[in-house]
Every structure is written in structure tokens, then in C-alpha cells.
Amino acid sequence: TRAVTQGTTPGETRAFTQGTLPGETRAVTQGTAPGETRAVTQGTKPGETRAVTKGMAPGATQAVTQGTTPGETRTVTQGTTPGETRAFTQ
Known part of the structure; x- marks a missing residue:
């Protein structure tokens, strides 16, 4: 496992676990605001999950699982405003 926390500003946390193999997980928390x-x-193989939560405003939740293969699930909660939840399985 390779872990890197880089390029952060106060209140941000950017964690990268990269160069993984099947069965490992690559997690990235980046570009966040307080x-x-x-x-x-990302970069997962069958049986792994790709989850993305990005472009959120405080109190909103946008979750994306994309690029899946058979047996995986793609779930998207996007474009929400605080207090709203929009769920898509596509």
C-alpha cells in the first residue's frame, strides 16, 4: 500500500492510496473545502467498487459509483442541495 497526503491547505485532507492490485482499494480524498x-x-477491477463524492456543497451529498462491471452497482446521488437526497441506480 502506498499512502500519500499532499498538496493540502488548512482544513483540507488529501489522501491517496495508489498502485494497488486486485483486492486492494484506492482511496482519494481531494480538492475539498472545509x-x-x-x-x-478508482481504477478498480471486478469485485471492487469505485465511489466518488465530489463537487459537493456543505450539507449536500453526491455519491457516484461508476465504471462498474457485472455484479457491481452504480449508485449516483447528485445535484443535491442541503437537505435533499437524489438517488440514481443506473
């Missing part, structure tokens, strides 16, 4: 959380698990 109160936001952006989580990315």
Missing part, C-alpha cells in the same frame, strides 16, 4: 468530503476509489 465541510466538504470528496472520496474517490
Whole structure:
């Protein structure tokens, strides 16, 4: 496992676990502003999950699981405003 926390500003946390192999997880929290959380698990193989929470405003939740293969689920909660929840499985 390779972990890097880089390029952060006060109140931000950017964590990268990269160069993983099947069965490992790549997690990225990047580009966040205070109160936001952006989580990315990418470059996955079958059986792994790619989750993206990005472009959020405080109190909103936007979750995306994309690029899946058979047996995986794509769930999207996007374009929300505080207090709203929009769920898409596509």
C-alpha cells in the first residue's frame, strides 16, 4: 500500500492510496473545502467498487459509483442541495 497526503491547505485532507492490485482499494480524498468530503476509489477491477463524492456543497451529498462491471452497482446521488437526497441506480 502506498499512502500519500499532499498538496493540502488548512482544513483540507488529501489522501491517496495508489498502485494497488486486485483486492486492494484506492482511496482519494481531494480538492475539498472545509465541510466538504470528496472520496474517490478508482481504477478498480471486478469485485471492487469505485465511489466518488465530489463537487459537493456543505450539507449536500453526491455519491457516484461508476465504471462498474457485472455484479457491481452504480449508485449516483447528485445535484443535491442541503437537505435533499437524489438517488440514481443506473
